[in-house]
Amino acid sequence: MTTLTIGGGQVLRPDMTVERADILVDSDAGEILAIGDADEVGNGDEYLDASDGLVIPGLINAHTHVAMTLFRGHADDKELDAWLQEDIWPVEAELQADDVRAGALLGIAEMIRSGTTAFADMYFFMDEVADVVADTGIRATLGHGCITVGKDDEQAHDDFKHSLDFARTYDGHADGRVQTMFTPHSLTTVDEKFYEEYIPVARDEGIPIHIHANETVNEVDPIVEEHDQRPLEYADSLDVLADDSFIAHGVHVDEDERDLLAERDTSVIHCPASNMKLASGMAPVQKLLDADVSVGLGTDGAASNNDLDMFDEMRDAAMVGKLATMDASAVPAEAVVRMATEGSASALGIDSGRIEAGANADLAVVDLSGEHLKPPHNLVSHLAYAVRGSDVCHTVCDGAVLMEDRTLQTIDLDDVKDTATERAHALVERAE
Numbered sequence: 001m002t003t004l005t006i007g008g009g010q011v012l013r014p015d016m017t018v019e020r021a022d023i024l025v026d027s028d029a030g031e032i033l034a035i036g037d038a039d040e041v042g043n044g045d046e047y048l049d050a051s052d053g054l055v056i057p058g059l060i061n062a063h064t065h066v067a068m069t070l071f072r073g074h075a076d077d078k079e080l081d082a083w084l085q086e087d088i089w090p091v092e093a094e095l096q097a098d099d100v101r102a103g104a105l106l107g108i109a110e111m112i113r114s115g116t117t118a119f120a121d122m123y124f125f126m127d128e129v130a131d132v133v134a135d136t137g138i139r140a141t142l143g144h145g146c147i148t149v150g151k152d153d154e155q156a157h158d159d160f161k162h163s164l165d166f167a168r169t170y171d172g173h174a175d176g177r178v179q180t181m182f183t184p185h186s187l188t189t190v191d192e193k194f195y196e197e198y199i200p201v202a203r204d205e206g207i208p209i210h211i212h213a214n215e216t217v218n219e220v221d222p223i224v225e226e227h228d229q230r231p232l233e234y235a236d237s238l239d240v241l242a243d244d245s246f247i248a249h250g251v252h253v254d255e256d257e258r259d260l261l262a263e264r265d266t267s268v269i270h271c272p273a274s275n276m277k278l279a280s281g282m283a284p285v286q287k288l289l290d291a292d293v294s295v296g297l298g299t300d301g302a303a304s305n306n307d308l309d310m311f312d313e314m315r316d317a318a319m320v321g322k323l324a325t326m327d328a329s330a331v332p333a334e335a336v337v338r339m340a341t342e343g344s345a346s347a348l349g350i351d352s353g354r355i356e357a358g359a360n361a362d363l364a365v366v367d368l369s370g371e372h373l374k375p376p377h378n379l380v381s382h383l384a385y386a387v388r389g390s391d392v393c394h395t396v397c398d399g400a401v402l403m404e405d406r407t408l409q410t411i412d413l414d415d416v417k418d419t420a421t422e423r424a425h426a427l428v429e430r431a432e
């Protein structure tokens with residue numbers, strides 16, 4: 001057994017207390033072995049210095065499209081439908097496998113550097129993303145996204161079959177760091193008959209389901225008109241809601257839908273930056289929490305955010321949670337830290353997001369030496385409101401060190417930046 005000690009720092013525990021402790025990790029099994037005083041925990045074969053640092057669970061970005069880093073800054077200042085139809089879908093139509101590889105490498109580098117150790121992604125060319133996940137050491141839940149608008153029946157069926165095949169083939173890839181899901185894009189971009197045919201197949205095979213839902217009023221209204229049902233009631237009639245399902249956004253959800261989500265134990269992934277930038281609306285996050293809905297946190301793609309930094313996302317979630325309710329006590333610091341850790345972990349069904357013996361050794365160390373983190377009155381407050389992604393100095397996933405002293409260990413960052421820039425420019429040119 002090879003072991004790793006993360007020593008000399010303070011540690012965020014699952015009850016949101018902070019204590020001075022060392023952490024011993026079994027690097028082979030990828031698990032936390034012990035947390036305690038240096039003499040109790042003992043010396044590992046390797047050592048990461050966390051002095052003047054706070055060890056936190058690696059953050060979990062529970063909804064993104066990682067290769068969309070290629071479109072960062074390509075299309076801003078438009079609402080969702082115009083943004084997708086006029087700018088994003090035309091460039092996505094030109095995507096090649098190597099583009100997705102380049103965009104995924106860039107996004108994963110950004111996530112590891114800002115303390116994210118797992119993400120959920122629905123996109124295209126997902127075998128490329130799975131291979132990049134394998135090579136870089138991060139953890140991910142991946143699905144090939146299906147859209148039926150603009151496709152004939154045969155193309156749409158092929159898309160769904162491909163999505164199921166991807167989920168079957170790649171589940172457990174990369175020593176179990178890759179899990180898979182079935183990912184119809186949304187309730188308005190996928191025709192009902194495809195839900196009716198393929199959701200039962202996913203359910204029979206135990207494949208989790210992830211969709212965008214209730215993101216904008218433009219998406220909700222046509223469903224209500226056509227089906228005389230709220231979108232999540234419609235989703236439930238299609239058997240989309242279950243304890244291993246999770247929906248992205250959930251901005252426009254009424255009280256009955258919140259109760260339905262709680263009853264079905266379906267998680268909502270809150271994406272506050274994307275919701276603000278696309279002016280989609282303000283999700284009723286405090287009401288979701290009050291209704292006992294499990295809430296995780298995601299950045300969405302880098303074209304609607306425009307970064308993949310989960311510290312930014314925690315801050316945005318806390319800020320917009322207060323603005324939405326005009327209540328400064330809504331969505332407090334502790335709630336957003338829980339969303340980015342245990343809430344997202346629960347949505348993805350992974351045993352990460354908590355620093356306890358037996359849990360996955362997915363960890364990040366925040367350097368507390370910066371002037372913007374003094375005085376350290378309350379470190380949970382700092383995580384929500386003051387820490388920046390660039391304060392992360394070490395990142396560990398599955399017991400392996402992915403970043404040490406701000407240097408990536410599995411990614412050649414200069415090469416990744418150059419390749420992504422070249423491919424993004426060529427891609428946009430092809431689409432013009």
Ligand SMILES: CSC[C@H]1O[C@@H](n2cnc3c(O)ncnc32)[C@H](O)[C@@H]1O
Nearest residue numbers: 088122123145146147185212300301
């Ligand atoms: C079918 S793969 C995923 C698909 O979703 C698009 N997308 C990116 N951000 C959003 C969003 O906020 N709402 C809906 N769809 C989004 C992405 O560009 C892909 O086409």
Ligand SMILES: [Zn+2]
Nearest residue numbers: 212248300301
């Ligand atoms: Zn999305």
